[in-house]
Amino acid sequence: MSETEHHDAAAEQAAPRELVNTAPAAEEKTMEAALRPKALEDFVGQSTVRGQLSLVLQSSAMRGAAADHVLLSGPPGLGKTTLAMIIAAEMGAALRITSGPAIQHAGDLAAILSSLTDGEVLFIDEIHRMSRPAEEMLYMAMEDFRVDIIVGKGAGATSIPLELPSFTLVGATTRAGLLPGPLRDRFGFTAHLEFYSVDELHQVLRRSASMLNISVTEDGFAEIASRSRGTPRISNRLLRRVRDWALVHGIDQVDQQAASEALNTYEVDSLGLDRLDRAVLDALCTKFRGGPVGLSTLAILVGEETETVxxxxxxxxxxxxxxxxxxxxxxxxxxxxxxxxxxxxxPTTTDEGPAAPKLWDE
Structure with a gap:
């Protein structure tokens, strides 16, 4: 077999695996976007953050100026991107979306900033993953609305100041502790999003079900909410999977029993644990008598990378x-x-008292 034929055969073998990669399908992305609330009053949960953010936006509208820069932190799936979209909508401004990993050079950030229009909202997701040179450029852009572009190298290099239009930066991060202090201090408003209660997830599901035209009873909503790990993104995903299960089984109204059977089919148990969660617990309890166990040993046993676990x-x-x-x-x-x-x-005991637990190290 020639090298070209071997490459084509390998590509054909790899193609089916692409169908099950972790990237969301186009239909999933479209549906997730449709379920996002478009106004602050429609945003469920995070009552403290909503109240504070409403004051910031109302004040900026009354002053006729762009709102202060906003930093949103918290675990994934709680609505940071949705809030950024709502901020732009409430301000009546355009929204520019990018991410920290995409900005690896100061020039990348300069290109984005120089193309902004007056009053535009710039949303940077995972802002803690920006490169250090880009972060340092962002300091001046946020505070003075200008950046210095370095032209040339060595002794002949010159600095050209570039004035920027007034804009609002919305940064989102899942790890606020990794943000340098000077960057964090330049945000006029910071908010930390908390996990949702079952009652709040119940409201999220009710709204999503009405948009998806799914008939679900109150106890059906409660069953899905209790398995959603306090995260709206997960609750909406589980609702779509329950919809699929009900459609295939010819069920017009989803009650508690139907929701439970559907989620059990997808290996989501009563606490919201999935296959990996249960594998970790099962390995700890059945293989190592509850631990202590080293992380790498545990990861090898469940067949995952240590970072994943x-x-x-x-x-x-x-x-x-x-x-x-x-x-x-x-x-x-x-x-x-x-x-x-x-x-x-x-616990095992010895003549001298309780024995120390056995350490299952890497």
């Missing part, structure tokens, strides 16, 4: 009190044993 599974398990992180490793709590329906092992 640490950033995807652990935060929710810790928040639900099912897993604890200790200096010696990860341990399963009593709630984890109870959720899995297993009996926790009794």
């Amino acid at each position: 640490e950033s995807v599974a652990e935060p929710f398990l810790v928040r639900e009190g099912l897993l604890a992180r200790t200096p010696r490793g990860r341990i399963a709590t009593d709630a984890a044993w109870e959720h899995l329906g297993l009996e926790a092992p009794k």
Whole structure:
């Protein structure tokens, strides 16, 4: 087989895997965009943030000036991008969207800033992942609405000041602690988004169901909300999967039993744990008697990268009190044993008293 034929065959073998990659399908993106609220009064939850943000926007409208720069922080899926879109809509301004990883050079940021129009809203998602030179350029742009463009190199380099139109920067981050202090201090309004309660998710689902033309009972909404991990994005995704299940099974109205059966089909249990979450807990409890276990050992056992276990599974398990992180490793709590329906092992004792737990290190 020639090199070209070998390359084509490899491409054909790889093609089916592209169908199941983690990037959302076009239909999913369109549906998610349609479910986003367009006005601040339609935004469910985050009552404190909504009240504060409403004052900022009303004040800017009364002053006839662009609103102060806004920093939104919090876990993924809580509405940071939606709030950025609402800010632009409430201001009646255009919205420019980019992300921190896309701005790796100061020149990239200068090109974006120089093309802004007066009053425009610039949204930078994952702003903590910008390069350091771009961050330093952003300091002056946010404060003085100007940037200095360096032309040439060495002794012949000159600085050309570029005046910028008045704009509002909205930054979103899932890791506010990684933002340098000088950048964080230049935001006039900062807000941290909290996880949603079941009642708030109930309201989100009710609104989404009306837009998707799905008939769901109150206990059906409650069942989906209780498995949504306090995150509107997840609740909307689960609602669409329940819709698919009900459509295939010919069910006109989704009640608690139908919602439960549908979500069980997608391996989302009563607490919202998915396959990876349960695999981590099961490995801790059945293979290592509840731990302590090193992270890399745990990741190998569940067949995932350490970063995946640490950033995807652990935060929710810790928040639900099912897993604890200790200096010696990860341990399963009593709630984890109870959720899995297993009996926790009794601590071993010696003549000198209780024995220290065995450390399952990497």
